Amino acid sequence: MTDRERGTDLTAPVERAARLLSRGGLDFFDVYASYSRSMRITIMGKGIKDTGSSTDVGLGVRAYKNKGLGTAYSQSLNPMDVEETTNRAIAYARAAQPDPFFREIPGPSKAPDVGGLFDEKVAGLDMGKVGKFAKEMIGAVGDVRPGAMHDGGVSAGCTRSYFVASTGVSVKDERTILSASIAATYKQGQDTGSSFEFEYGVSLPEVDFAKVGKRAAEKAVEQFGSRKVESATLPLVIVPEPASSVFFGLMAAISGEQVVKGRTFASSLLGNQIGPEWLGIHDDGTLPGAVGSATYDGEGVPTRRMSIVDHGSLKTFLHNSYSAGIAGVETNGHAQRGGYGVYVGAGPTNVTVRPGDSSLDEMIAETKRGILVTGADFAPSMVTGEFSSTIDEGFLIENGEKKHAVKNLMAGGHILDLYRSMDMISREGRTFGKGHFFPSVRLSAVRLSGD
Amino acid sequence: MDKHLLESAVRKGMEQGASFCEARFFEERGSNILVENGAAKTLGSGILSGMGIRVIVDKRWGFASTNAITPTDVERTLSDAIGGARSIAAEGVEEAEVVDQKPATDSIAHKVKTNPEELDPEYKVRVLLESDEAARTYSDRVKDTFTTYRDAVTTAVVHNSFGTYVEEVTPRTYVYCRVISKEGSNMQTGIEYGGGVGGFEIVSHLQDEQFSRKAAEKAVKLLSARSPPSGTYTVVVDQRVGGLFMHEAFGHNCEADHVLGGQSIVADKMGDKVASDIVTIMDDPTMPKNGHFIYDHEGVRAEPHVIVKDGTLVGFLHSLESAAKLKARPGGSARARSHQFPPIIRMSNTYLAPRDMTFEEILEGVKLGVYLTGMNSGYVETQKGQFTCRVEQGWMIEGGELKDHLRDVGINGLTLDALKSITAVGKDFKMEAPGTCGKMGQGIPTDAGAPHFRIDGIVVGGR
Numbered sequence: 001m002t003d004r005e006r007g008t009d010l011t012a013p014v015e016r017a018a019r020l021l022s023r024g025g026l027d028f029f030d031v032y033a034s035y036s037r038s039m040r041i042t043i044m045g046k047g048i049k050d051t052g053s054s055t056d057v058g059l060g061v062r063a064y065k066n067k068g069l070g071t072a073y074s075q076s077l078n079p080m081d082v083e084e085t086t087n088r089a090i091a092y093a094r095a096a097q098p099d100p101f102f103r104e105i106p107g108p109s110k111a112p113d114v115g116g117l118f119d120e121k122v123a124g125l126d127m128g129k130v131g132k133f134a135k136e137m138i139g140a141v142g143d144v145r146p147g148a149m150h151d152g153g154v155s156a157g158c159t160r161s162y163f164v165a166s167t168g169v170s171v172k173d174e175r176t177i178l179s180a181s182i183a184a185t186y187k188q189g190q191d192t193g194s195s196f197e198f199e200y201g202v203s204l205p206e207v208d209f210a211k212v213g214k215r216a217a218e219k220a221v222e223q224f225g226s227r228k229v230e231s232a233t234l235p236l237v238i239v240p241e242p243a244s245s246v247f248f249g250l251m252a253a254i255s256g257e258q259v260v261k262g263r264t265f266a267s268s269l270l271g272n273q274i275g276p277e278w279l280g281i282h283d284d285g286t287l288p289g290a291v292g293s294a295t296y297d298g299e300g301v302p303t304r305r306m307s308i309v310d311h312g313s314l315k316t317f318l319h320n321s322y323s324a325g326i327a328g329v330e331t332n333g334h335a336q337r338g339g340y341g342v343y344v345g346a347g348p349t350n351v352t353v354r355p356g357d358s359s360l361d362e363m364i365a366e367t368k369r370g371i372l373v374t375g376a377d378f379a380p381s382m383v384t385g386e387f388s389s390t391i392d393e394g395f396l397i398e399n400g401e402k403k404h405a406v407k408n409l410m411a412g413g414h415i416l417d418l419y420r421s422m423d424m425i426s427r428e429g430r431t432f433g434k435g436h437f438f439p440s441v442r443l444s445a446v447r448l449s450g451d
Numbered sequence: 452m453d454k455h456l457l458e459s460a461v462r463k464g465m466e467q468g469a470s471f472c473e474a475r476f477f478e479e480r481g482s483n484i485l486v487e488n489g490a491a492k493t494l495g496s497g498i499l500s501g502m503g504i505r506v507i508v509d510k511r512w513g514f515a516s517t518n519a520i521t522p523t524d525v526e527r528t529l530s531d532a533i534g535g536a537r538s539i540a541a542e543g544v545e546e547a548e549v550v551d552q553k554p555a556t557d558s559i560a561h562k563v564k565t566n567p568e569e570l571d572p573e574y575k576v577r578v579l580l581e582s583d584e585a586a587r588t589y590s591d592r593v594k595d596t597f598t599t600y601r602d603a604v605t606t607a608v609v610h611n612s613f614g615t616y617v618e619e620v621t622p623r624t625y626v627y628c629r630v631i632s633k634e635g636s637n638m639q640t641g642i643e644y645g646g647g648v649g650g651f652e653i654v655s656h657l658q659d660e661q662f663s664r665k666a667a668e669k670a671v672k673l674l675s676a677r678s679p680p681s682g683t684y685t686v687v688v689d690q691r692v693g694g695l696f697m698h699e700a701f702g703h704n705c706e707a708d709h710v711l712g713g714q715s716i717v718a719d720k721m722g723d724k725v726a727s728d729i730v731t732i733m734d735d736p737t738m739p740k741n742g743h744f745i746y747d748h749e750g751v752r753a754e755p756h757v758i759v760k761d762g763t764l765v766g767f768l769h770s771l772e773s774a775a776k777l778k779a780r781p782g783g784s785a786r787a788r789s790h791q792f793p794p795i796i797r798m799s800n801t802y803l804a805p806r807d808m809t810f811e812e813i814l815e816g817v818k819l820g821v822y823l824t825g826m827n828s829g830y831v832e833t834q835k836g837q838f839t840c841r842v843e844q845g846w847m848i849e850g851g852e853l854k855d856h857l858r859d860v861g862i863n864g865l866t867l868d869a870l871k872s873i874t875a876v877g878k879d880f881k882m883e884a885p886g887t888c889g890k891m892g893q894g895i896p897t898d899a900g901a902p903h904f905r906i907d908g909i910v911v912g913g914r
Contacts, residue, residue: 039535044708044712048539048545050511050793051512051535051539052793053532055517055518057518057519060497069494070495072495072496072497074498075498075501081498089495092494092496095494127539131539149713150712194834231683381640383638386678386859387859388679388841389861389912408863408910410681410839410912412678
């Protein structure tokens with residue numbers, strides 16, 4: 001972000017909107033505006049396909065009258081459009097019906113700056129440099145094995161935002177994001193070997209472009225010779241990337257309005273044992289330099305470190321002010337604001353799973369027959385908790401050894417059964433975005449549908 | 452929209468060394484209402500607008516976008532696009548090219564019977580409350596009801612260095628009812644929805660069909676359904692699952708950017724038999740469904756596309772670039788989510804063409820199988836040809852008859868194996884799966900349809 005771009009004024013339009021809203025006879029309101037600048041390189045086929053850059057600016061308003069909510073947003077910050085946006089939000093708030101669950105929006109709080117969320121080097125990248133990162137990633141794929149076709153890209157961006165509320169909250173934020181992803185696909189006769197790798201972070205050192213390319217290619221080559229396996233109930237050994245979907249599946253189900261209104265499979269689980277005694281999960285929005293961190297959440301409430309699952313027992317839900325009001329507790333700083341589009345939900349920040357004392361190799365060695373899952377999404381239905389997921393990438397384990405790749409295989413069941421069947425967890429794992437940490441886990445028995 | 456700004460951007464782009472330049476204005480004005488358990492909880496609206504500029508400079512693509520449409524911002528955006536293209540000139544990039552086009556000049560405004568923008572929000576709320584009420588009163592096992600309404604009018608103006616200048620204004624309206632049922636600790640969900648190109652008359656029509664009550668009925672009946680068996684089965688699918696299958700399992704493989712990028716399993720199969728003889732697959736943006744448009748976002752007039760004819764692969768979906776590289780006609784398949792994205796190849800209204808069997812005839816002869824209805828979600832790994840579809844509900848088929856009711860069903864298959872294993876295609880065609888397809892970060896309106904049809908050897912996931 002250049003000095004000129006940093007000078008793009010968010011303060012005047014936000015404060016103008018706040019002034020207009022304060023005259024609207026509302027009970028509560030908040031205003032959020034952001035300015036983002038991003039660039040990306042698209043990789044397709046044999047190499048770089050194109051470049052793109054985007055400037056995105058917008059302002060969103062939430063207005064409450066008699067517990068009814070009106071919202072409006074616009075991508076223009078000029079005074080007339082700001083006025084029209086606030087007028088629409090006020091009119092809608094008056095037309096909305098009372099939500100008996102709404103209490104209030106939070107007041108101001110003070111918290112120490114989390115820090116490390118803005119990297120000058122990322123903000124100062126130009127397209128030429130981003131292109132070199134993409135070339136480095138593609139080169140690493142070719143170093144493992146030439147002849148790949150690619151699909152992916154590199155992107156870098158920075159966002160500046162300003163948020164005020166009628167309760168006195170005023171939060172300014174500035175952050176950067178850098179990401180890289182690549183799928184490598186090789187052909188060998190009629191056989192295909194294909195896989196995908198990614199990395200993201202706030203700062204430049206968080207993304208090793210050559211490593212991303214190398215891992216994608218190595219994993220792709222391993223997928224040659226995939227075979228169908230028979231339906232059975234087998235142990236699964238799940239590496240950190242797909243294991244993250246098991247943990248995020250729970251995090252989504254314990255977040256916000258839906259869980260406290262009894263609409264998720266986790267609504268009645270507070271205080272219950274959901275996994276083995278050794279299972280521990282934390283959420284921590286205060287980790288310096290982590291992608292999920294922020295000094296304040298989407299409503300201006302300080303983020304914090306919280307124990308979510310301790311000794312296998314679910315300790316808390318993740319709240320914004322609305323869900324906290326329903327539950328009769330204080331919000332715990334998990335409001336998530338989806339930009340100026342005005343939707344404010346709730347969800348995790350940085351999720352870390354306590355490592356265990358096994359290694360991935362030991363988990364495989366201790367599995368007589370099972371599946372090593374290296375690619376899958378176990379996200380369940382939020383209401384029922386049931387999932388039915390394809391093992392996108394995996395390997396048969398026989399007599400404690402990794403064998404051939406598998407295809408055309410699904411896993412099905414209830415996500416809580418996955419938690420109950422966790423019997424090993426690794427000491428090593430993978431950190432994503434300098435915040436999330438997931439080890440590998442073994443599940444003792446999962447129903448698989450195959451040949 | 453100031454026409455002069457678009458013309459100026461294209462002219463200056465060419466003056467600054469572009470061999471192709473395209474400037475595209477986009478605006479979307481929309482409103483939304485959420486009714487939850489009989490109360491209009493939230494009313495909202497939003498406006499997206501801006502300009503995207505795409506150039507070919509030194510045989511490289513560059514794209515940039517801005518929300519601010521002032522002469523200064525447009526010039527800077529053009530400069531970003533040109534600078535981006537030049538910055539990768541030395542990075543081993545595949546050369547960019549577009550197929551020559553005759554200039555098109557046109558202005559399209561899709562008609563609506565009832566313009567949502569002219570309706571009082573309180574009237575819309577009253578109508579939605581009636582729908583919500585119908586769902587809430589269906590049964591005492593209905594726990595929660597949600598009726599979500601959204602309308603949006605998009606304006607896309609495309610001008611390029613071929614001299615094309617087309618403007619298309621498209622209203623779309625959607626309504627969606629979700630019901631959660633509960634009995635003891637067992638909770639289930641039922642959904643019904645509709646929408647597409649049109650106005651508030653879409654909501655009225657769905658109300659006549661008691662769509663919210665159908666959602667409630669589904670949710671309540673699923674309380675007594677059981678988990679599906681796991682294994683490989685003969686599967687019969689309804690029109691929504693069939694449409695999802697055609698879109699996910701096969702359609703994405705026929706997008707020519709996937710073909711050129713080595714990400715399609717049918718890249719080298721043009722003219723080959725890829726499906727059984729009874730399979731004809733189309734993508735038709737001219738049908739007045741959710742994926743409907745007259746001009747794509749490269750300014751190319753849309754045409755119906757035959758992809759598979761009687762089991763033989765006969766066509767891909769093209770952009771100006773893929774048409775140039777594969778020596779094809781573009782046909783109008785490139786669209787962008789907004790000005791913030793470049794146009795890429797997208798499906799529109801994708802479907803399996805009907806044949807002549809009845810539903811009962813399709814079920815006949817299935818000793819043990821699964822009947823699947825209602826789409827939930829899906830995805831495909833095009834490079835591997837492996838697809839996954841999650842559906843709303845199913846029934847066991849035993850001896851040609853529907854038996855136990857099933858919930859939480861997913862299917863998986865290998866695309867080419869599955870297409871060759873389609874053994875019966877019905878005549879009861881419907882296209883009623885308006886949705887948003889995601890690709891490269893861009894969600895775009897699409898629709899999908901089929902008659903009932905039967906596939907052998909599909910993996911059904913269950914407990």
